[in-house]
Amino acid sequence: MYAIDQQNDHRTQQRAKLYRDTYPAFARWSEGYGVIQHRDETQVRVFDLCQQLLCTGRFRQIDEVLEILSAADRLATAAMWLVVHMTYTNKVNFNGSALDADDFKSNPQGHTGGSLNMVPAYAGYMVANRLAGITRSWLMGQGHCVAAIDAVNVLLQNLYPEQAERYPLSEQGLTQLARDFYSYAMADDGRPGVPLGSHVNPQTAGGLIEGGYLGFAELQYVHMPLPGERLVAFLSDGAFEEQRGSDWASRWWRAEDCGLVTPVMIANGRRIDQRSTMYQQGGLSWFYEHLEQNDFHPIAIDGRDPAAFIWGIFESEARLEACSAHIREGHMHYPVKLPYLIAETEKGYGFYGAGTNAAHGTPLPGNPSSDERSRNLFNEHAAKLFLPRSELELAISQIAQHEADNRVPEKHHALCMRNVRLQSPTEPQWHTEGDPTSPMAAVDTRFCEWHLANPDRRVRIGNPDELRSNRMGKTLDLLKHRVLKPEQGVAESIHGSVITALNEEAVVNAALGNKGGLNLVVSYEAFAMKMIGALRQEIIFARHQKALGRPPGWLSVPV
Structure with missing residues (x-):
């Protein structure tokens, strides 16, 4: 095995050298x-x-492709530079000059390491869209890494109006961004005083979930895109520990009613106060085996390189499209082995303290506003990330080509622009007072009527126990359990809409992820208690969207 690996490494080195020697533009990019x-x-x-x-x-x-890939390197560099300023400083110098003690915050805060790791991922997502001429949707489970998303979006000016007005691409705008980050500013009415948060929120361009509950993105992503749509879901190795059920994504994905999904785990070796099971069991090698056993196709990429994410997104989608074609032709059967990117990196790569536990939050040994050594370390390591204004503008011009590609900006990706409308069914059957009819049986009948009046709307029924015992027999017979091997004479189908699993969070998130369709979650009160966290996160996010004048257009999810 070792000899084969050596041969593969040698061949890879040989090919890379051949390409560099043959194409000068490739050599420059490399x-x-x-x-x-x-x-x-x-x-x-x-x-x-x-x-x-x-x-x-x-x-x-x-050469055209390589120019855009070079722009990705520069965008990622500039965004990492901006992220560390958002954590530590009250001032941003567009000329890259060193900062003095007064230019630093008295109380720096931020999930700096995770945000630094997210920058190449999100920048790669942006550039993958540019190369394809397609606006994919995005989802981030680790919402505390929002600095990465905001930094890239501010540099590209992919912003909602309230942020675009406050954070223009200027020294003043970037300085305001740094000052607002973790400022805790409050308006007179008690609402947040700045259009920026410590987690993904409705002012984060294209944001879908807050991500405060690690692991819910893992349960939702496979149910999110409709056919013809594409989603890149950035996931956390820590979330793998906190929430079970993401292993089942390949059980639920069907080409007939699901869009293309690319899960990307940012594997930065999470360790705060505890070691994770993943690393105790054998690290990433154990995780690769775990994924393969659960019908995924794990693909390792370099998590420090935006180009690796770009390639990975294209490769994942191509594999999924090929599998879908084989299934349509009858050459394959479900489940499809979902491609799963594992971006191997170290916490906080690119700045001081990378790979240490301190990188999770504020990696410098002290506060630069009062500690000279920390101030010198900040200036030294920030200088390595500095990108001159002229190079930044050139990179932006290479990437922000939405009008030329005739596509919407990422802040308006398909999943965050849902506007679901239903055709009303016929008048319901009303029962007279004293008629011994179960309320759930009435719900059952009416839900079937809604579905039959809107057959083009994808349905997800969340069910952690027995649907028929809850008097939803008509719905079960009509929509059926989604399974891989249906049993004869049982309400089961490869393409069923009823998501049944002994994991309450998994079934409620199947419904919450299906914002392009019609949903219902049926359970007992005891089971439902574990669903409350997911529902609370959705309700608060939707309430904040409404307060900003951008109410969500998806249908409410009855539970």
Whole structure:
């Protein structure tokens, strides 16, 4: 095995060198930028991606693709630079000059390490959209890493009006962004005084969930995109510990009623006050085996390189599309092995303290406003991330080409722009007083009528126990359990809409993820108690959206 690995490594090195020697533009890109470096494996993968883009006619020359990939390196670098300023400073110098003691916050806060790790991922997502000419949707489970999302969006000016007005791409705008981050400012009416938060919120362009409950994104993503839509879901290795049920995603995915999904785990070795089961059981090698046993196709990528994320998104979607075609032709059967990207990195890569436990929050040894050593360390390591204004503007011009591609900006991706409308069924059957009819039986009948009046709307029924014992027999017979091997004479189907699992969070999140359709969750009170966290997160997020004048357009989820 070791000899084979050595041969593969040697062949990879050989191919990467051949591409560099043959294409000067490829050689220039391969050098990376600042802390962004491209491994030989990533170089070979990216070269193959370039050829695919040329073969599809999306680009005419490899140099065009490489210019955009170089812009990705620079965008990621600038966003990492901005993230560390958001944690520590009250001032941003667009010329990159060193900051003095008065330029630092008296109480720096932020999940700096995780945010730094998210920057290459989100920047890669943005550039993958540019290369494909498609606006994919995005979802982030670790909502505390919002600084990465805001930093990239501010640099690209992919913002909602309230942020665009306050954070223009100028020294003043970036300084305001840094000052507002974790400022705890309050308006006179008691609401937040700035359009910025410590977690993903309705002012985060394209944000879908707050992400305060780690693990709920893992349960929702497979139920989110409709056919024809694409979703990149950024997930946390810590969430794997906190919430079970994400292992079952391949059980639920069907090409006939699901869009393309690309789960991406940011594997930065979470360790705050405890060691995770994953790392006690054998680390990532154990996790790869775990994924394979649960019908995933794990793909390792370099989590420090935006180009690796770009390649991974294209590769994941291509594999899923190929599997879907084989199923349509009768050459494959469900479950499909869902591609699953594992972005291996170290907590806080790119800045001082990377890989240490301190990188989870504020990685410097002290407060730069009062500690000279920490101040010097900040200036030294921030300088490694600095991107001159002229290079930043060139990178932005390469990436922000939405009008030329005739596509919507990422703040208006499909999943956050739901506007579901239903055709009303016929008048319900009313019962007279004293008629011995179960209220649940009436709900059962009426839900079937709603579905039959709107057959084009995808349905998800969340069910952690027995649907028929809850007097929902008509719904079960009509919509059926979603299973992989239906039994004869039982209300089961490969394409059933009833999601049944002995995990209350998994079934309620199946409904909450299906914001493009019609949903119902049926359970007992005892089971329902574990659903309250997910419901609370959704209710608060929707309430805040409404307060901003952007109420959600998805249907309420009866539980």
